[in-house]
Amino acid sequence: MPRIDSATGVVVTLTTAVALAPTAAFAVDYMSADEAAKLMFPQADRFEVRTLTLDAAQLQQLQAAGVAPRSARWQVRVAQRDGTTLGYVVVDDVIGKFELISYAVGIGSDGAIRQVEVLSYRESHGHEIRLPAWRKQFVGKDASAPLRVGDDIANISGATLSCSHVTEGVRRIVAVIDLARHLGTLT
């Protein structure tokens, strides 16, 4: 095992030859959707789960606004206090080249983004990540049952992971909530 000591006495230890085959996957769970909702709206005394269904005209409206709607059905947690709506939390996931990222977006009742939190991160081979069976194994996991495939801790260093999928997803969710607010379907 090569061991490289720096001038400062700090150690970087090479445990494995880099040329070895990649590990199959690893995953980190940061928090559950409910935990994210509470973190974003700590004043809320209730989160009402609503399903928002967009019709064809509404989907077209989003498309015309430059947002690919992707889905007609959206689950929205409506944060309330004493019956007043404080805002909305929407959970979504996006697939990158090698990663699946679940995230939650908190939007205030004024339509402004309050917070974006990553709920979980899965990294795997590109061919696996697109298989429904592979993705299904993560459904229903939450922070109380952390799933860590392979190593218990992992920090990826590499060519910078682009978060453009998440950015697009956040934009889509903001547009969907904006539409719903104007239609009055969430009140």
Place this chain on the structure above:
Amino acid sequence: MSDLHHVAHAVRRARPLLGTLVEVGVCDARHDDAGRACEAAFDAIAEVQRCLSRFDPASDIARFNALAAGASIDVRGDTACVLSAARQLFDDSDGVFDVSLGRGAGWVLRAQRLHKLQRDTHIDLGGIGKGHAVDRAVQALLRAGCAAGWVNAGGDLRSFGHASVAIHLRDEQRGGVVAFGRLRARAFATSCFDIDARSQLWHTRPERRPRAHVSVAAPSCLMADALTKVVAASGDPQHALLARHQAQAWLH
């Protein structure tokens, strides 16, 4: 209690920032305190992003890039800090490290006043800006009373205290990750230099650019990130600047 135990029981948060996924980990803090410390770390990163992002028209860098020759602007502390380091690296590397893509003579920083000397000078602090943001986030965690933890901004990573953090390298071609080593009280950055990669070396012709990953461990994340460029451009993992900054490099 082992180091691994500390890290496995850490509070971890992740947010999309700096165009990538930023993870903050705090070891051994009570849950509420750890949450507040993570918030402070994310705030620090967001502040650096507001100063340095080319894509934010209100940032110091976007305002500089829009300046006419001969004009100048006041910049914030983070911007001045990163630009000072960039200038020093430019001088020390004989111009190999250049945040203005080959136009290092086109700007000058005097105190916190940034002057544009040449019309088509543009600054991009993407890489070392990310490293600086990680350093700032670590400082925020220390100020919040955290004894150990780490910050990882999509490959620019720093651990502090007794946290011993596993490093995995992504396989860019096939996907999946490879275990590389462990990092303790140190920063680590990997850049991929490839024809299609986001990191490009300004002064080498496309056909001569190395196709490699370069990793550097250094005391600060700004320096680790900057030195990946110096090593990639020189092709020398023993470059003299590494020893001067107590850094080590790997080509892989």
